[in-house]
Amino acid sequence: MKFKIEKYLVKKAEQLAFIKIKHDGEFKVEGYSVPNGGLDVPIKNEVLVKGIKENTAQDNINAMSIADAMIFIIGIDSQFKNNNEYRKFLDAFSKKINLDLKAYMGYMSRKYFDIGECTDSLIYLKAMITMYPEDIDGLYHYAIVCQEVAKQYQKDMEDEAMNKFLLEALSKLEKVIELDEGFALGYYHLGYHYYNQGQYIKARVIWEEACKLGLDPDLIAEIQENVGKMDFKVQYEEGYNLVFQGKCEEGLKKLLPLEEEHSDWWNLLFMIGLAYKDMNEIEEAKKYFEKILLIKPHQVDAMVELGLCEATNFNLEKAIEHFETAAKIKEDPEILCNLGMAYLNNGNLDDAIYYVERAHELDSQDEVTIACMKELSKYR
Template sequence: MKYKIEKYLLKKTDELAFITLKADGDFKIKGYDIPAEGLDVPIKNEVLVKGIKDKTAQESLNSMSIADAMIYIMGIDSTFKYNEEYDKFIEALAKGLDLDLKAYMGYMSNKYFEIGEYTDSLIYMKSLVNKYPEDVNGLYHYAIICQQIAEQYKKDEDAKAVNDFLLDALDKLERVINIDPNFGLAYYQLGYHYYNQDQYIKSKLTWEEALKLDLDDDIVAEIQDNLGKMDYKVQYEEGYTLVLSGKCEEGLEKLLPLEDEFPDWWNLLFMIALGYKGMADIENAQKYFEKILVLRPTQVDTLVEMGLLEAQKYNLEGAIEYFEKAAKLRKEDPEILCNLGMAYFNNGNMDDAAYYIERAYELDPMDEVTNACLRELNKYR
């Protein structure tokens, strides 16, 4: 099973020490043979520090403490070199103690979760889902812990970590419903994931599926409230999906009615403009792009689109003006620089054309459009 968050857990290995068990030593586990070359086994630093006074208790506690640390490091690093050997060790110990390993891992995860030690909680749950990859409850709770840790990283403004933990949570929730299509809480959580990724249609369908399943009344009410509030976002997504797929007229039928209620929603205005552009209605396309620039004068994509429309109208001075504004705002963007270079080229200014097209080529020598522009330029040099 793959994890996006493992790199954030590796620092927890600092909380472990390693001791070597020898094959001919006194340490024995019924049903398990220590490899002839010995085995390096982990133990938590806190266990070593505490020490154990009673010798009889020591033997029992050490066995369990080692097994616990093995579970811990297997949860930290799913590729640790001794994981397979550790699994044999804990299986034999569990059999000898009549210990339910799944229950133990779940108990330890819940214990740490309740006191707010979410990383330790996740480590035990990760060990559980590694060992029992079809356990839907384990996968679900793994996702919940990931979401909780993501909230912590959000407070630290670490967007990369937030994204990694949420994507891992999403992956495990999707695994849950693939294994058990009737796991209502997984659909409930997934609806929020898709919503937060602006996948409103998918979010709506997921929540509608959740309502068919057994959920508490308060969750049902929450989902119904969410569905009511997101109708316009679903309509927006339907509209821009149609526009981007070339069905511009159908897309505008979805998008235009939203403008009255959301006249300052620049994303909506942008997609309406693209819809008109796709229908070759340059006048209306420009009108909507201009509305955006009133709201957001430095919206780069809009400046580029205005430049392209001006070039389409053969107003090359106007195109150059928009492309230059865009290039100042988004420096070293090869696409913008290439557009600017071609505007100069078509306006007869070969020196500036060469400067910008060659710079675009330096930034992205593999781009087909830039290469085509460079070849065209070279014909006149």
């Protein structure tokens, strides 16, 4: 099973120490044989510290404390070099003492969750689904705790980490409903992930399925309220999908009715502008991109589209002006290539070469840049 968040858990390994047990040593577990070269096994630092304080360190390093730490390291790093050996040990040890490993990992996860230690809680659940990848309850609760950890990163304004944990939750919830198509709570939470990603059609379909499967009445009421509030967003998504499919007239039928109540929604204005541009109604398209710049003066994409509109109308001086403004805000290969080609078509070869070569410096593999370099070679 693949995980997107392991790099954020690595620090937790600092809570562990490792000791070597010998193949022919005193430490033995029925049904398990230590490898000939011995085995480095983990132990939680807190166990060692407690033993030292009580002068009972040796007694505290028992099979159960080692088993717990093995579970913990498996949860931190699913690819840890000794994991296969640890799983053999855990299998033998659990059989010897009649321990339900899944139940134990669930218990430890709840214990840490209840005291607010969400990352430790997550580690035990991650160990569970690493060892039992099709355990539906484990996957579901893992996704829920991922969401809680994401909230912590959001409070700390660590957006990259937050997004990774949200994507992790999303992928595991998708796995839950793949394994159990009747898992209503999986659909409920999944709907929020799609909604937050701007996949409104998908969110509505998933939420409607959750209601069909049967949820608590309060959750059904919550879903119905959400679906009602996002009707216009569903219509927007339907509209821009049509525009991207080249069905611009059909797309505008969806998008234009939304403008009256959402005249300051720049994404909506942008899609309307794109539709008109693709229909070659350039003056109408320009109006929408200009509206966006009144709302968001530094919206680079609108500047670029205005530049392209002006270039289509052979107003190359104006096109250059828009591209230059955009390039000052965001030095992007595509913007620089647009600027370079505008200069080329305006008869300024030196500036054309400068900007296209700068684009090539930023990304030599960019397809647009490569095409522009080939075009320039004709004029050298």
